Amino acid sequence: MDVIAAPNSPVGQGTPNARVVATGARVAEVPGPVDTTTDSGALVVLSVPRTTAAELAGAGTTSRLAVTVC
Template identity: 50%
Template sequence: MPVRLGDPETVRLLRRGDRVDVIAADREGEARVLVSGARVWRDPGGASGSDAAGAEEAGGALVVLSVPRRTAVRLAGAGTRSELAVTLW
C-alpha cells in the first residue's frame, strides 16, 4: 500500500524490512494509531535495497508498506482526511 507521509524527511530514515506504526493526525491535532507493525516493502522509486533515497524523486514522502487488504483500505481512507506519520520500531 503506498502511503504519503506528512514529513518528507521521514522516508529517508526508512529501510526495507523496517516495522512501523502508522499514525493519523486530524485537523484538531488528535492522533491515533491506524496500523501497528506494518513492514516497509519499498519506496516508489524502486530502491528496495538498503535505503529509500529514491522516494525523494517520486514526491518526497511516499513509502510502500506491506499490509493486509482491509488495512490498506483503512489507510487509503485516512490518507484523504488526515496527515499520516510513522514511528519506527
Template identity: 60%
Template structure:
C-alpha cells in the first residue's frame, strides 16, 4: 500500500477559493399576507350586533318603565296632555308637600356680590333699609332660594345693583317683589 504523496504547495488552493461566486439577489414584490380581512369584517359585525342588542334592551326598559299607568289616561299623557290631578296629590301621606316654585327676578343692591353667584347656588335673601339713616332691622325675606340664572349686566343702571333670577315658592316670590320695591336686597351664599 502506497501512500499518496502530499500535494505540493503549488497545488493548494488559496483560502476562500472553494466558496461560490457572489451573485445579486433577484428583485421580487413584497409578500402580502392574505386572509385577515374576514377577521376585521367579523369583528365589525359583532360590534354592530352588540350595539343593536343594547339599543333594543334599552328601548324595552324604557317602554316597561313608562307603561305603568295604563288606560286612556296614560295614552293622553303620552300625547302631551297634563295629568287630571295636580302633581302634589300623588305625594305620600305624612310628608310635607313641596310648595310650587316660580322664577322671580330680583335686583340685588351689590352688583359685585351677584358676580360671585352661579346657577345652582343656594342663597338667603335679606332686606334692609334703603339708606343708612332709615330705622329698621334687616330681615330674611327668602331662605334657601335656588339661583336659576345670573343675567349679564347690560350697563350701569340708575338704581345700581344687579339682577339675579331665583327659584322660590310662590309666597316668597310675593315677599321678594314687595321688599324689592321698598328696601335694599342682599344675599348670603349657603
C-alpha cells in the first residue's frame, strides 16, 4: 500500500499538493467498524519502519491520509 497525504486546508489556502508519505507499506490489520457512520473513514493498521511511522503520524495531524493498492 502507498499512503498519500492531502492537506486539510480550505480551497485556495495553504499547500494544495498531495504527497506520498509511505510506499510499499504492508497491511497488518483491518479492524472492524466501531460505529455505523460512513463519513469517518476506516482504520488500517500498517507495518512500516519507525521513521515512516513518525512521518505518517505527523502528516496525519494536518492532512487527510489515503491508501492506494500498489
